[in-house]
Amino acid sequence: VNLKLPIDEQDVDSLVREYLNAAAATVNVERLEREINLRLTESRVSTPAIAAPGLPRWRKVIGLASAWTTAAVVLIAISCAVYLSMQPEPAGAYALVTAAQHSMENGPDRCYRVEGHLPTAWLKTNPLYRAGQQATIWTRGNRYMASSDNGNVPIRWGQDEKRNFWFIAGDVGFSFRPGETPPILNRTRMFLSLNPRQLLNWLLKDFDLTIAKDRDGADPVVRVWAERKPESTQIMFDSAWIEIDPRSKLIRRFEVERTAGRRTAPFSLTFTFVEQDALPASQYQAESHLPAGGELFGPDQAAERDRRFREFVRAGRPVVGKIQEAPDKAPVDSQ
Amino acid sequence: LDGWIALALPGAVAYANSLVGDRTHAEDIVQECVCRLLVHAARYDLERDGRKLLFRSITNACINLQTRERKTVSLDDSGRSDGAGWEVADPAAVTPPAAAMAEELRLAIGEGLGTLGVRYRAALELTSLGYETTEIAEMLGVTAENVRVLVFRARKTMAAYLNARFSGDSSS
Numbered sequence: 001v002n003l004k005l006p007i008d009e010q011d012v013d014s015l016v017r018e019y020l021n022a023a024a025a026t027v028n029v030e031r032l033e034r035e036i037n038l039r040l041t042e043s044r045v046s047t048p049a050i051a052a053p054g055l056p057r058w059r060k061v062i063g064l065a066s067a068w069t070t071a072a073v074v075l076i077a078i079s080c081a082v083y084l085s086m087q088p089e090p091a092g093a094y095a096l097v098t099a100a101q102h103s104m105e106n107g108p109d110r111c112y113r114v115e116g117h118l119p120t121a122w123l124k125t126n127p128l129y130r131a132g133q134q135a136t137i138w139t140r141g142n143r144y145m146a147s148s149d150n151g152n153v154p155i156r157w158g159q160d161e162k163r164n165f166w167f168i169a170g171d172v173g174f175s176f177r178p179g180e181t182p183p184i185l186n187r188t189r190m191f192l193s194l195n196p197r198q199l200l201n202w203l204l205k206d207f208d209l210t211i212a213k214d215r216d217g218a219d220p221v222v223r224v225w226a227e228r229k230p231e232s233t234q235i236m237f238d239s240a241w242i243e244i245d246p247r248s249k250l251i252r253r254f255e256v257e258r259t260a261g262r263r264t265a266p267f268s269l270t271f272t273f274v275e276q277d278a279l280p281a282s283q284y285q286a287e288s289h290l291p292a293g294g295e296l297f298g299p300d301q302a303a304e305r306d307r308r309f310r311e312f313v314r315a316g317r318p319v320v321g322k323i324q325e326a327p328d329k330a331p332v333d334s335q
Numbered sequence: 336l337d338g339w340i341a342l343a344l345p346g347a348v349a350y351a352n353s354l355v356g357d358r359t360h361a362e363d364i365v366q367e368c369v370c371r372l373l374v375h376a377a378r379y380d381l382e383r384d385g386r387k388l389l390f391r392s393i394t395n396a397c398i399n400l401q402t403r404e405r406k407t408v409s410l411d412d413s414g415r416s417d418g419a420g421w422e423v424a425d426p427a428a429v430t431p432p433a434a435a436m437a438e439e440l441r442l443a444i445g446e447g448l449g450t451l452g453v454r455y456r457a458a459l460e461l462t463s464l465g466y467e468t469t470e471i472a473e474m475l476g477v478t479a480e481n482v483r484v485l486v487f488r489a490r491k492t493m494a495a496y497l498n499a500r501f502s503g504d505s506s507s
Contacts, residue, residue, distance in 0.1 A: 005498065005501055005502065006494075006498045006502070007494050007497045007498050007501075008494065009490040009491055009493075009494045010490075011494070012459070012463075012489075012490045012493045012494055012497075013459075013462060013463040013490070014463070015440075015444055015493075015497070016444065016448070016459060016460055016463040016493070017463040017464065019353075019441055019444040019445065019448075020346065020349045020350060020353065020460060020463065020464065021346075021349070022437075022441060023348075023349035023352060023353065024345035024346045024348065024349040025345065027344060027345035027348045027349065029341055029344050029345060032344050032348070032362060032365070032366065033340070033341065033344070035362075035366055036340075036366050036369050036370060039366060039367075039370050040370055040373065040374075094438075142359070163359070163363075178363075201358075
């Protein structure tokens with residue numbers, strides 16, 4: 001970084017170019033290609049050949065060169081991944097959290113136990129919170145599947161590869177496209193998903209990170225303390241503890257907390273790593289969790305789905321288990 | 336997928352992210368645009384024009400999203416005035432002071448770009464990526480003269496923002 005002040009207008013282009021190049025370097029091309037292929041497959045659109053048959057020989061040569069280029073890019077990417085995996089453990093808190101985020105986005109399916117201590121107002125209005133404040137979450141990239149069985153009616157909810165949000169209570173299920181999710185469920189979606197992009201991006205952007213406890217002896221875990229920067233406008237939580245295994249970059253435990261403020265109620269959520277495995281992709285889809293004879297209301301029945309959902313919320317089902325409520329010491333922000 | 340796509344994807348996502356301020360949206364738009372191009376591949380010479388067509392398609396999709404999407408406050412973005420996502424490259428390979436300075440500069444450029452209107456941002460970024468004025472005009476659906484005006488004003492605003500930011504003047 002060699003910044004000369006004052007910055008001339010003619011320097012802006014190169015700064016913007018460097019900014020875009022740096023952002024481009026964080027893009028996971030392999031994952032994007034997988035997702036594009038998935039979209040093409042699922043929409044039953046076959047990928048047309050880019051070069052039509054009967055093209056001149058020089059075009060075929062270019063096509064062949066292009067295939068070799070792809071192979072070379074993939075090979076370089078694999079080499080880089082191997083090289084990076086052999087690099088020394090990251091020393092700083094930001095580097096460690098960034099590496100953990102990368103590991104989470106690209107690693108195997110991971111299961112976390114989620115325990116919450118939530119404001120009463122959230123519990124009253126949100127059917128997913130009412131199911132209990134303990135859940136188990138399986139995550140893979142931006143997909144997740146959560147279950148809460150500590151009541152009479154088991155609840156499952158999750159997000160599939162197209163970021164459709166779904167939840168199933170008993171024998172009724174609801175499925176929403178990304179833009180359709182009822183506002184009442186947005187907060188649940190954000191927190192209980194343990195969305196690595198969102199939560200860890202917030203930490204990296206809006207929080208001061210410090211290594212509070214370096215590993216000692218047999219315990220390889222590094223504890224990172226995250227405290228909201230004073231100038232940050234992010235209000236969802238104030239502080240967080242993250243426990244990361246510096247070798248595997250695995251997040252072992254993740255606690256976020258918000259203290260009572262002028263317009264906010266306190267809450268805390270704790271994610272504890274349970275196990276990792278390779279789940280079938282279908283586990284992140286609503287259909288896999290719907291009991292026999294159950295009914296799933298999706299985007300193709302949007303009006304009926306929304307009517308049923310409103311009834312479901314109004315009916316207050318399922319009210320199960322003993323809920324541990326956090327005292328509302330301050331006015332509660334609306335859902 | 337073809338090689339040109341793999342080569343274009345990182346830059347395309349970075350560009351879309353800068354325009355819409357959200358990495359997930361950006362990836363979604365890029366995937367959608369690539370799919371659309373592939374579906375209609377027979378109409379184009381993608382080996383030659385694919386990258387330009389992709390950026391054009393992304394520009395339109397992002398402008399549509401920015402200008403036509405109903406402005407609502409998502410709880411997912413709650414508390415962020417700009418709603419921007421943030422991706423940080425692994426700084427393990429650089430020294431902490433250099434990483435901190437680079438991050439500060441990257442943050443400032445991102446915020447500076449965020450103060451520009453989406454067309455100004457698109458014009459400036461496409462210029463910095465090496466596109467010709469006429470190509471940008473075609474992508475944005477404006478005249479070449481308009482593009483020059485957009486780029487001129489965007490550069491001026493960015494330079495003023497960055498100078499104020501790094502000279503400690505917080506009034507801008």
